[in-house]
Amino acid sequence: MTGAEAADPPEGGAPRTPDRLRRRASRLLSQLTVRSDRLINEGLARVDARKWHYAVLASLQDLGPGSQAELSGRTGIYRSDMVGVLNELAEHDLVERAPDPGDRRRNIITISALGRRRLRRLDTVLDGLHDELLAPLSPAERDQLVQLLIRLLDHHTGTADPA
Secondary structure (H helix, E strand, O other), X not given: OOHHHHOOOOOOXXXXXXXXXXXXXXXXXXXXXHHHHHHHHHHHHOOOOOHHHHHHHHHHHHHOXXXXXXXXXXXXXXXXXXXXXXXXXXXXXXXXXXXEOOEEEEEEEEEOHHHHHHHHHHHHHHHHHHHHHXXXXXXHHHHHHHHHHHHHHHHHHOOOOOO
8 A cells, every 4th residue: 555545635625535446345445454453453462462362262262172283274374373372372371282182293272261361351352443443334234244244255265155
């Protein structure tokens, strides 16, 4: 994104962006992603967390224990980055590692009681940040937007329900 694209409207309030650009869904999604990432990253940093911490804790809570490779697949975190994320979570006693009884070369990661409490706190933080991000939308519009985004993502990742 160039500086001109990210710029605020000029004095007088008229947008500088041509209408044909403002109507491009891909461009709108890209620009909103930048703003959303900034809001979420800064908000989580205020409580000494990162979005990957949340992703791993949520995966463990919702889908159960898993290996590093399984967690990587569930969360979209590269395997090489997962080690660092798990180390950070383990340093704060938010996850527990135990040898896999079926394969002693790998560990099974489990969310700890402290990790469950931390996840609930992060849920509350993220709820507030999402309220800020989606402030101009009604609750029904928020739900509709999320459903549409899920549909688009599922279509493009091949994870859509065959129903």
